Amino acid sequence: MRSLLRENGLKWLASDVAIGWNNKNLLRCIVTSCRAVVLPRFGAAEVMEIRDDVSVPTLKPHEVLVRARAVSVNPLDTRMRAGYGRSLFQPLLPIILGRDVSGEVADVGSSVKSLRVGQEVFGALHPTAVRGTYADYVILSEDKLAPKPSSISHVEASAIPFAALTAWRALKSTARITKGQRVLVIGGGGTVGFAAVQLAVAAGCHVSTTCGDESIDRLLAAGAEQAIDYTSEDVEVAIKGHFDAALDTIGVAETERVAISLLKRGGHYMTLQGEAASLTDRYGIAVGLPLATAILLKKQIEYRYRHGIEYWWTFMRADPEGLHEIRKLSEAGKLKIPVEKILPITKVREAHEDKDRRKVIGKVVLEVD
Ligand SMILES: NC(=O)c1ccc[n+]([C@@H]2O[C@H](COP(=O)([O-])OP(=O)(O)OC[C@H]3O[C@@H](n4cnc5c(N)ncnc54)[C@H](OP(=O)(O)O)[C@@H]3O)[C@@H](O)[C@H]2O)c1
Numbered sequence: 001m002r003s004l005l006r007e008n009g010l011k012w013l014a015s016d017v018a019i020g021w022n023n024k025n026l027l028r029c030i031v032t033s034c035r036a037v038v039l040p041r042f043g044a045a046e047v048m049e050i051r052d053d054v055s056v057p058t059l060k061p062h063e064v065l066v067r068a069r070a071v072s073v074n075p076l077d078t079r080m081r082a083g084y085g086r087s088l089f090q091p092l093l094p095i096i097l098g099r100d101v102s103g104e105v106a107d108v109g110s111s112v113k114s115l116r117v118g119q120e121v122f123g124a125l126h127p128t129a130v131r132g133t134y135a136d137y138v139i140l141s142e143d144k145l146a147p148k149p150s151s152i153s154h155v156e157a158s159a160i161p162f163a164a165l166t167a168w169r170a171l172k173s174t175a176r177i178t179k180g181q182r183v184l185v186i187g188g189g190g191t192v193g194f195a196a197v198q199l200a201v202a203a204g205c206h207v208s209t210t211c212g213d214e215s216i217d218r219l220l221a222a223g224a225e226q227a228i229d230y231t232s233e234d235v236e237v238a239i240k241g242h243f244d245a246a247l248d249t250i251g252v253a254e255t256e257r258v259a260i261s262l263l264k265r266g267g268h269y270m271t272l273q274g275e276a277a278s279l280t281d282r283y284g285i286a287v288g289l290p291l292a293t294a295i296l297l298k299k300q301i302e303y304r305y306r307h308g309i310e311y312w313w314t315f316m317r318a319d320p321e322g323l324h325e326i327r328k329l330s331e332a333g334k335l336k337i338p339v340e341k342i343l344p345i346t347k348v349r350e351a352h353e354d355k356d357r358r359k360v361i362g363k364v365v366l367e368v369d
Helices: 002-007 075-082 086-092 154-158 161-174 191-202 213-221 253-261 276-283 285-307 320-331 345-356
Strands: 010-012 017-021 027-031 033-039 049-055 063-073 100-108 120-124 137-141 145-147 182-186 206-211 226-229 243-248 263-271 310-313 339-344 363-367
Touching: 027 063, 049 345, 063 120, 063 154, 063 345, 075 345, 086 276, 086 285, 100 137, 100 154, 100 161, 120 154, 120 161, 145 320, 154 339, 154 363, 161 191, 161 243, 161 263, 161 320, 182 191, 182 253, 191 206, 191 213, 191 243, 191 320, 206 213, 213 226, 243 253, 253 263, 263 285, 276 285, 285 310, 339 345, 345 363
Parallel strands: 182 206, 182 243, 206 226, 243 263, 263 310, 339 363
Antiparallel strands: 010 017, 017 027, 027 100, 033 049, 063 100, 063 137, 063 363, 100 120, 120 145
16 A cells, blocks of 8 residues: 555555645546544434544546545434434445535545545435444535535535535426415424525525524525414414425325315425335335335325325435535525534434433534544
């Protein structure tokens, strides 16, 4: 390894990091191992371990090595830790949790064109990624990263991509909302819901949302025309139909029924609580996946023919164009995700416990020093 580094003009810095200039005069940083939060088995927060010697794979041509500065905690992280997705992840343990990251480019694969070493970037991994972002060094493909909005910190930036891309997928890629349309967001007080409200407002839509009492002012200030407290009001009575699109971040039977009843014919209902993972966890991939497909198809047919409504299970997906638009909106101050608590990554267990016990309702971010 050391001779390979010398050949490329690189300097060995420590047992796991080398830095220097390659033959194209580009700064290279070769990292062979790093500190990461590892999940060796499913369980409560204490099962997570911080290890110093987790190997960092060699970059593929389209990949980027990011020196993480902040990673945010998503509900998916705590659910995965507890066993959600076990049908996929069990054979791959130990895995690294975490989807969101903000940091600096440490190295780029040979075909990466849009990013350079040293640039500040933010982005998010797909829900099924095995090597997550709770680590000093994170690998993402180029299409999952964008330059970090310069007006915000790494902590603030790390709170945005996974949630905002989920909202983007639903509203922009699936429902294809356009100016003047009416959009309903069930759960506007949550991270994805708040991102969805801001995306829809920025697209020129008329937005109504449901949320807890303490989130009402924040949602109205973000441009929602109506923010209804779901804990004290009858949402169906307080919100008048007819909407072009409804994003249901809660996705229980009651919110689904209400949202469907408020949609106009041709409208789109999108739930974030698709059952593919939970059914494959329960019945295995061979039975669970076809069962999930059958349930989805049955609902799609039923809603289309009974109500004239398009029904979707929405999942986060990388979208380079979406991430660049999200960055622009953030730069313009039109898309913000409030961060409730910041902890060093060494306190990752505390962060997960806070979310498990609902001690912190909003976003928790882990700083990576
Ligand atoms: N399918 C996917 O790819 C995908 C991607 C991201 C997230 N998700 C899922 O989507 C959900 C939301 O994620 P998140 O990151 O936004 O979580 P979050 O920030 O923890 O937000 C959850 C919020 O939901 C609100 N809420 C609970 N019950 C409600 C109800 N009956 N009506 C209206 N609001 C209600 C609460 O808001 P108040 O404080 O206002 O009461 C709570 O703060 C999670 O279940 C997550 O696992 C799925």
